[in-house]
Structures are given as structure tokens and as C-alpha cells.
Amino acid sequence: MTTFMKRLQANVPTLLALPSIILVMMIAIYPILYAFYTSMTDQLLNQSKSNFIWFGNYVNIFTSRVFWHAVGVSVKYVALAVGIEMLLGFGLALLMNGALRGRSLFRILILLPLMLPPATGAMMWASLLDPSLGWVNYALLQIGIHAPAWLSDSGTALYSVVGIDVYHFTPFVALILLAGLQSIPRLQYEVAEVDGANAWQVFRLVTLPQLMPTIFLVLLFRLVLCINGYDVINVATKGGPGDVTTTLSFQASVTGYRNMLLGQAGAYSIFMFFVVLFISKKLFNRVTRSWI
Amino acid sequence: MDTAIEGVVLSDAERAGLEIHKEVVSPADRVGKALTYVVLIAYSLFSILPIYWTATLAFKAESEIYTKTPKLWGFATTMDNWREVFAGPASIVGVDFVHAIRNSFFVTVPSVLLALALGMPVAYVLARYNFKAKGDVHFFYLSLYFMPPLLILIPLFVLYNKIHLYNTYLGMALVMQLITLPLVVLIMRGFFEDIPVEIEQSARVDGARGPWVFWRIILPLVVPGMMATAFLCTIFSWNNYLFSYLLTSGENQTAVVRITLYRTFTGIMWGPMSAAILLTIVPVLLLAIAIQKYIVRGLTLGAVKG
Numbered sequence: 133m134t135t136f137m138k139r140l141q142a143n144v145p146t147l148l149a150l151p152s153i154i155l156v157m158m159i160a161i162y163p164i165l166y167a168f169y170t171s172m173t174d175q176l177l178n179q180s181k182s183n184f185i186w187f188g189n190y191v192n193i194f195t196s197r198v199f200w201h202a203v204g205v206s207v208k209y210v211a212l213a214v215g216i217e218m219l220l221g222f223g224l225a226l227l228m229n230g231a232l233r234g235r236s237l238f239r240i241l242i243l244l245p246l247m248l249p250p251a252t253g254a255m256m257w258a259s260l261l262d263p264s265l266g267w268v269n270y271a272l273l274q275i276g277i278h279a280p281a282w283l284s285d286s287g288t289a290l291y292s293v294v295g296i297d298v299y300h301f302t303p304f305v306a307l308i309l310l311a312g313l314q315s316i317p318r319l320q321y322e323v324a325e326v327d328g329a330n331a332w333q334v335f336r337l338v339t340l341p342q343l344m345p346t347i348f349l350v351l352l353f354r355l356v357l358c359i360n361g362y363d364v365i366n367v368a369t370k371g372g373p374g375d376v377t378t379t380l381s382f383q384a385s386v387t388g389y390r391n392m393l394l395g396q397a398g399a400y401s402i403f404m405f406f407v408v409l410f411i412s413k414k415l416f417n418r419v420t421r422s423w424i
Numbered sequence: 425m426d427t428a429i430e431g432v433v434l435s436d437a438e439r440a441g442l443e444i445h446k447e448v449v450s451p452a453d454r455v456g457k458a459l460t461y462v463v464l465i466a467y468s469l470f471s472i473l474p475i476y477w478t479a480t481l482a483f484k485a486e487s488e489i490y491t492k493t494p495k496l497w498g499f500a501t502t503m504d505n506w507r508e509v510f511a512g513p514a515s516i517v518g519v520d521f522v523h524a525i526r527n528s529f530f531v532t533v534p535s536v537l538l539a540l541a542l543g544m545p546v547a548y549v550l551a552r553y554n555f556k557a558k559g560d561v562h563f564f565y566l567s568l569y570f571m572p573p574l575l576i577l578i579p580l581f582v583l584y585n586k587i588h589l590y591n592t593y594l595g596m597a598l599v600m601q602l603i604t605l606p607l608v609v610l611i612m613r614g615f616f617e618d619i620p621v622e623i624e625q626s627a628r629v630d631g632a633r634g635p636w637v638f639w640r641i642i643l644p645l646v647v648p649g650m651m652a653t654a655f656l657c658t659i660f661s662w663n664n665y666l667f668s669y670l671l672t673s674g675e676n677q678t679a680v681v682r683i684t685l686y687r688t689f690t691g692i693m694w695g696p697m698s699a700a701i702l703l704t705i706v707p708v709l710l711l712a713i714a715i716q717k718y719i720v721r722g723l724t725l726g727a728v729k730g
Contacts, residue, residue, distance in 0.1 A: 401575035
């Protein structure tokens, strides 16, 4: 074998990964570096010339009311949506984990919302929640409740989009935690039973510790993907009415596309990048065991 | 032979015995059981309500849609909404939805094939080779999946306009790799790891070469997992809204984006829109049911085997 062939063989892993690396450079690494760079310039969307202004954009957004408002909306949105999804999903998983007839049918029915495009799901809910022709307000009226115009009322808009998020992603929590529950060895339950533990003790001492890595994994996925979420709000409320549903990622797109401030939009996205990186680093270390 | 049959009969009897044992339940247990079913059935109804509601709108005449007393059943049906959706360029609303479905197809198929072609080798390397940066490579692909989309899309919008990938199927298939590539790499890694190393080693001992072993021994073993992964990529790619919303325009946008165009200046065309929604989601839901055995593994990128 020639030395060339030998060297080739030693580098097989790199060669196999190379095409993917090149593509990722183009569609991810380059744009991220570009975003880092533009976030330090006064680049506009419709102009090619720009000046380097160091951290001007960051100072600008960190001292603006708009930014902190978006942070507030995002925190509220994510905390509510992920909180409800985790609790409701965990509850459903526990219910489906018992001796149950028709579990596979329930699994399919609960899976369906998760497989809908969130943008489309948001349209479907917009028609269900429509104050003049939707079924929800009609049904509520039958039992004597005058419901608000959910998505266009500034008092209910945020809770309504949270509700749509909950509809889409509670199944994710439920299905993953159910799988986690079912992989807990039966023996552990039998041992606990022999030791005379009651239902609560079994849950606290066997189920919960065994399920913890899976819970953190689900939390990681939901937190990150919820922070990044854009589709539901863009379709259902466009950040409105006013700015009550303007989350960080929606504000980033408004800054970049509507206001054409590429530099500031870059600063928004870089801020979100560090938030997401921080959360995933924190939680990833707790769940690495599941992958490796 | 006889003992084996006896064994089976015995364990059946045992199982029957256990079932009889289980039949003895306290009234409290029975109430709990009934409550479980009530909650699960209620939640299932909540799950399908929007889908069912959309299906009714798709078959309702205008007078049945724009009413203060909407009906969930027993309404007059019509096929008008479907005619509008399939009208193509002759559409009254001005949305050529057949073309939009075609766009989704031409974006989805190449993006899935590309992800498999690029991702399978990486997955194999992660599963079979040991190197220091393995954990980092894994985390890197996961972070692609977790990246705030606008961080990448705004610069990519500028770049795509420069290199003429804006508004093209190729550009869409490339950017879709942000989602499909991590799916393939991380899920397939698990499927490769499920194959015992010994199978591969014995093939090599028999004198088979690297690429041959991969094509004829390994690949056939991961085909079910690969199909499930490909279907999941298809669903994610088909369902994606943001990429097409920001990187294409007009007639070239995918179905999920074009659906929102039934919101016209004069009002929302709920009937045709609902028909368009059904046309878009039903194939995806069928695919999802087909791979539901693998869904947990897929959705957690291989972390929970399910």
C-alpha cells in the first residue's frame, strides 16, 4: 500500500464528514459570523455601505424600552407555555403509563397536534377562536359566558398564543416522559412494594429520580425551541395587538425587515444566541448520559 | 418439543391467574380508573378539535361558515372550497395552491435526500470511531438544531440575494439542512450504535473492504431506522414555515406559507383556506402515524430510545 493510501485510510472519518462540514460552514457558520460582524456596524438592509461602531447597537438596544419590553414578553411567554406544557404533559404521561386499554390509540390522537405545522395550527385556532364565526365563543355563549375576542383583545392575546403553543407541544412532553416512565425497570417498583412503600413514596423515591434525566432533556428542548419560536405569533397576532405579543424573536425580525436595521437586528439575535447557548450548556451536561 | 409446549401452557395459565388476581380492585381504584379515561378522552378531543373543525369548514358552504351559530355536524356540504383550491391559476382568490404544494414537494424531497447523503457518513463516524472531539461534534450538531433561526436567516437573506439563491428550490433545500442534517446525524448515530460491532468485524475478517461492508452489511440493517428518520425529516421540512417565509417570495413560497394568503384585504376566505390546510396536513399526519414507533427517538434526536 502506498503512503498516500495509508494516509487516506487514517483520515476516513474526516473525509466522510467533510461534505457536511462544508455545507454547515456555508449555511450556519458564515451567517453567524456575519451576524456578529453586522451587530457591530450600522448596516441597513437596503444599503451596502456601513460604518463600524463597536458596541453601539448593544448599548442602543440595552437602553431601549422596546428591547426590555420584548424580554419581558418572552420571559412571560416561555415561563407560562413551558411551565404548563411540562405539568400537563407529565400528568398525561403518568395517566397513560398505568394499565390502560387503547394506549396506542391515545398515543396517536395525542401525537397529532405535534405533527401539525405550528403556523397552520395557529390559523386553525384563529378560526376556532374568531369572535364572530368561531365555535369556541359560540359554545361558551351556550353556557352563558360572553368570551372576549381572544387573539385581538390586548388582555387575552398573550394567553391565547400561549394556549396555542401548549396545544402544539404538550404532546412532546407527554410522549417523551411516557417513554421515560416505561423504561424504568419493573424490578425497582417491586422492591419498593416489598419494602411497603405507599404510592407517594414510590413516586418520590423511584419514579422521580429515575425520570430526572428525561425531564431535564424535555425541559432543554422545550425551553430552547420556545425561546426561538416565531411561527405561531407571526401568524396569529403579528406581535399585536399593539406590542403585547412581541417576543424577542419577533422583535428581531421587525428590527431587521420592517425597520431595516440589520446591525440592531444582529445585536438582538446575538443576545438570543447567548441566552440559548447558556441554557443548553447548563442543561446539556445534565442529559449527556442519555446520548452517550 | 413436548416440554416446550407444556411450558407455554403453564405460563398462559399463570398469566390467567394473574389477571384474575388483578380483577379484584377496590372502588377507589375503579373511580381512579374511570377518571383516567375521562381525562384522556377529553384531552384527545381537545387534540382533534381544531383538525375536525377545519375539516367541517372545508366542506361548508359560505352561508354555513359566516354564521353566529356554527355547527360541528349536520350542516349542508359543498365541494366549492375544494374546486377553488384545485383551480390552479384560475383561482378566484388568486392563490395557485396546486403550485404551492408542488413547491413544498420540490423543497422537501431534495432536502431530505441531501440530509441523508451528507448526514449518514457523519452519523457512522460518530457511532464507530473514537476521537477526542466526539462530544463536541455531537453538541455542535445539536446546537444547529437549537440555533435561534433569525440569527442565521437575516444574514442568509443578504447572502442569498448576493449569490442568487434567494427564491430558489436549491437555496431552500440547502437552508433546510439546519434542521434535517442534525436529525439525520444524531438519530442515525443511535441506529448505527445499535448494530453489534461484531457483525462488522466478522465481515472484515472474511476479507470484505470498508465501503463494501458499509453498503452490503451495515446499510441494510439500518434501513427501517433510516426510513423513519427520512419520514421525520420530510415532516419537519414540509411543516417548516419560517425559511420559506423569509427566503422565498410570491409564487415560489411553500404550501404552509401560502395558506396564510387566504387572508385577503376583503376578509379571510375560511372555506378554501381550510381545504388547503387539510390538503397540506393530511399527508404529514399519515406519515407521522406510520413512524410513530420511532417518534420518541426521532423527536429527542436519539436521546430517548422509546
